[in-house]
Each structure stands twice: as structure tokens, then as C-alpha cells.
Amino acid sequence: MDNIAGQNQGGKIAVNITVIILVLLWLLPTIGLFVSSFRERDQISNSGWWQAPFSVDLNFRARVAADGARQEGTQYVLEGNLFDDPEIAEAFPEDNGSVSAFGTRAVAPDEFTPGTATELRSGGTLTVQADGSFRLESAEPIDRGPTIYLAAETPPRFTLLNYDTVLNANGMDRAFINTLTVTIPATIIPILIAAFAAYALAWMDFPGRGVLIAAVVGLLVVPLQLALVPLLKLHTDIGIGQSFLGIWLAHTGFGLPLAVYLLRNYMVGLPRDIIEGAKVDGATDFQIFTKIILPLSFPALASFAIFQFLWTWNDLLVAKVFLPSGAESQVMTVKIADDLLGSRGGDWGILATAAFVSIAVPLIVFFTMQRYLVRGLLAGSVK
Structure with a gap:
């Protein structure tokens, strides 16, 4: 028994050390970006962020x-x-x-x-x-x-001029609003559609259900780059072209496979007795879905919402393809890439500041909802 206890204690120490290392590896780039955002271009070019306190x-x-x-x-x-x-x-x-x-x-x-x-x-x-x-x-x-x-x-020097330059850049406030305009609907729409589809694939019997589940899993490995040009051509043909509606639908299409996969795995693991009892009491599928399934599936919904929000907020490629090129439609990633990066290619302090400002909102969302992330990802893994 002593040997077993010792092995368990050693395993806990190894797990704790591994977790600490992973957390540090995840935090170090963010810390480096934050420190660099307060430094001047010349000092960034000649020394690493960890040398910021030194000459x-x-x-x-x-x-x-x-x-x-x-x-x-x-x-x-x-x-x-x-x-x-x-x-x-x-x-x-x-x-x-x-x-x-x-x-x-x-x-x-x-x-x-x-x-x-x-x-x-x-x-x-x-x-x-x-x-x-x-x-x-x-x-x-x-x-x-x-x-x-x-x-x-x-001597080491720190400045707030980088933040003043980025936050007061011409059109940055508009880019921030455009990013929210793209991100919020592009997160909510696929959740609504995927929730209905996941319930049907988990609890409703109909011909071809297995084929649909296999198709959803297969779509997870299809790179979105393959669909950009055909999808843009389709949008142009039906009249939505490069617009906010077009990018909402594009993000919805690209996010649906993962959303359906996560939600279906979670819903299929819910207690069958609750659903069967509701059917015996005369509840319809829609009532079961809205009053039982959705409240119990909140961890999975929040898990996908985190992924989708981070993806759409930080997206550059889809925004460049499905939004007009004018300044009035630029999101923050396009604004940073085209204006700040295009005109200030060597001004690393400005770029670090712009990147940190860009990730501030995703960090808030992640740390606010991260407790649901693991629960949603492990959905269906344990019976």
C-alpha cells in the first residue's frame, strides 16, 4: 500500500508540473506581447522582451x-x-x-x-x-x-505612446464596432442552427441519420480555403456578395461541423430517462428541446461559443474575402494588417500594441467562460 501511495503522490507531482509548464507556455507569448507593447521600436529590435528592465x-x-x-x-x-x-x-x-x-x-x-x-x-x-x-x-x-x-x-524606457497611437488611429473605433458586428451574429447563428441539428441527430430516429453524422465528422477535416472562392461566387450570384450578411453565413457554414459535433456528443450523453419521461407526459420534441435539452446543454453551448467567438474575432482571411475593402467595413484584424502593418512594418511597438488591443476582448471572453470549456469538450467521452 505504501508503494501504491507513493506512486500516486509521484503521479500527482508529475501532473502538477506538467500543468504548470503548459500554463507557462501559454502565458509567455501573451506576457511578451504585453511587455513589448510598452517599449520603443529600437529597443524591441535589439533585445528580447525579457531584457526590458536592462540597458x-x-x-x-x-x-x-x-x-x-x-x-x-x-x-x-x-x-x-x-x-x-x-x-x-x-x-x-x-x-x-x-x-x-x-x-x-x-x-x-x-x-x-x-x-x-x-x-x-x-x-x-x-x-x-x-x-x-x-x-x-x-x-x-x-x-x-x-x-x-x-x-x-x-536605459530601459517604457511609453504609453504606442497605445495612444493605436487607440486614436483613424478608423480604429469603427473597426472595433465592425468586429463586434461580425463576431456576435457569427457566433449566435451557428449555435442556433447546430443546436436543432444536434438534437435531431442525437434523439430523433429518421432514415439516413448515420450518414449525416458521418458527413458532419468528415466536414471537420475540410480546410476552409477550398471553399472560399466557390462560396464567394455563390454569394455574388445570389446577390449578397461582399457584405456583413455574406460573412455571417460564411462563418456559420465553416463553424457548423464543429458545433454539431460537439453538441451532438453532449446531448447524446444526457439521461435518457428524463427525455422518455417527458415524452410520456405528452411533451413534443420542440418542448423537450427548449425546456430540457438546451438548459442541460449549456456547457457544450458555451464551449462552442468560446471557439467560435475567438475564431471570428481573430479572423483575417475570411474578412478579407467576404467584406468590402473600404475603410467603413474593415474589422480590427484587417485594419491592423492593412494600415498599421502596411505603413509601419518596422514599428514593432505599434504592432505589439495593436495585437494586444485586438486580443483583449477574446481574453475576457475566454477567462469568463473557460470553466465550461473542458466540460463541453469532454462531452460524450465518458458514459
Whole structure:
């Protein structure tokens, strides 16, 4: 008995460790996205989100003016400090910058260490110190200042400007409303249709029921990409074309196989005595469905609602195909992809912020209804 108890305890520890690992793997990308949404583009490009609290080495370019050049004996000298450049000073508001390397070519911005004297191609010798001070000596008059590249440690910086840019972007509020306009009906409509179909496949006897169940299971493995063009052509032929009605019906068609499969598996596992007793009492199939089956099937309904809501909210492909391309019909995923990503391809802070704003509502829905998810997914697995 002690050995069995020990094995059970060891199994519980293994399960707990596995669950913790899975939770961390699921949370880490979200945490990384959240942290990146408060960082600036340059820091995101040069270090991972887990390095956000630490200093980051960034490359800068300083254009030195020749106005301050003077003559010392036979030499002409130009001195100054690279951190006086307005663009560089902006990255060091507390005057705590430190040069870790410098160079005179864009292809090698960190070619020399501070304190090293380097020969310029235009003539003269350049020396840059760690505190940003530089000295240029030349035997010829200095008519044009050099361009100096440097790598410097920048302190960690966080900003709310990314959220201000995304939330106040032109048309983002309209895109949010359009996303709700697409998502809510595209979640409710397939649930209503699938609930009736699942009840019929679970509790009503009619010819061809087995074939229909097999067809539903088979449709689960059909990729939606195969149906996009034929379905759009059908919508155009019947007059709904690219419209909200068209995308509602498209999401309904793509979501129905999973909905019918989940709900049918759950309903077939409900106690038969309750349904037979209701029939003995004279209840019709519609009364049994609305007053008994639907209330008992709420976990399965909520489980599918989570899947369908997440799918339609985060969808890009179906929205690009079945909605007009105008700004008045854009959903958030299209708005982010076409406007923010299209015009700000390298602005990773903006993209991370836009992605996090986009997933905020799905996260709320998931955590609100996740207790029903497992119950709905395990429907029919245990008798």
C-alpha cells in the first residue's frame, strides 16, 4: 500500500508540473506581447522582451558640424560631444549615455573601441571617448564635419505612446464596432442552427441519420480555403456578395461541423430517462428541446461559443474575402494588417500594441467562460 501511495503522490507531482509548464507556455507569448507593447521600436529590435528592465546597446548616427573648428599650431582641431546631437540626446534624457564603440562607416558602426585614434578617409585623425567627447585633428582646414556612428547603452524606457497611437488611429473605433458586428451574429447563428441539428441527430430516429453524422465528422477535416472562392461566387450570384450578411453565413457554414459535433456528443450523453419521461407526459420534441435539452446543454453551448467567438474575432482571411475593402467595413484584424502593418512594418511597438488591443476582448471572453470549456469538450467521452 505504501508503494501504491507513493506512486500516486509521484503521479500527482508529475501532473502538477506538467500543468504548470503548459500554463507557462501559454502565458509567455501573451506576457511578451504585453511587455513589448510598452517599449520603443529600437529597443524591441535589439533585445528580447525579457531584457526590458536592462540597458540596451543601440546604434546612433551623429552629424558633426565644422563650425567649431579651430587652428592649434599647424593642426586644425574640431572638438565636441556626440551626446549633444539632438537626436541622440533624446535617447538619454538624464545625460547618462556611454559610448561602447564607434565607427566612421554605416556598415561598421562599432568598428573601434572608445579612445582609439582612427584615420579618416578624407584625412585627419578621429578619437572618440566613452563619455561621447570626440577630437578631430587634421593638417588641412576642416570645412565639413564627419559623420560618426556609435553604439551606446540606453536605459530601459517604457511609453504609453504606442497605445495612444493605436487607440486614436483613424478608423480604429469603427473597426472595433465592425468586429463586434461580425463576431456576435457569427457566433449566435451557428449555435442556433447546430443546436436543432444536434438534437435531431442525437434523439430523433429518421432514415439516413448515420450518414449525416458521418458527413458532419468528415466536414471537420475540410480546410476552409477550398471553399472560399466557390462560396464567394455563390454569394455574388445570389446577390449578397461582399457584405456583413455574406460573412455571417460564411462563418456559420465553416463553424457548423464543429458545433454539431460537439453538441451532438453532449446531448447524446444526457439521461435518457428524463427525455422518455417527458415524452410520456405528452411533451413534443420542440418542448423537450427548449425546456430540457438546451438548459442541460449549456456547457457544450458555451464551449462552442468560446471557439467560435475567438475564431471570428481573430479572423483575417475570411474578412478579407467576404467584406468590402473600404475603410467603413474593415474589422480590427484587417485594419491592423492593412494600415498599421502596411505603413509601419518596422514599428514593432505599434504592432505589439495593436495585437494586444485586438486580443483583449477574446481574453475576457475566454477567462469568463473557460470553466465550461473542458466540460463541453469532454462531452460524450465518458458514459
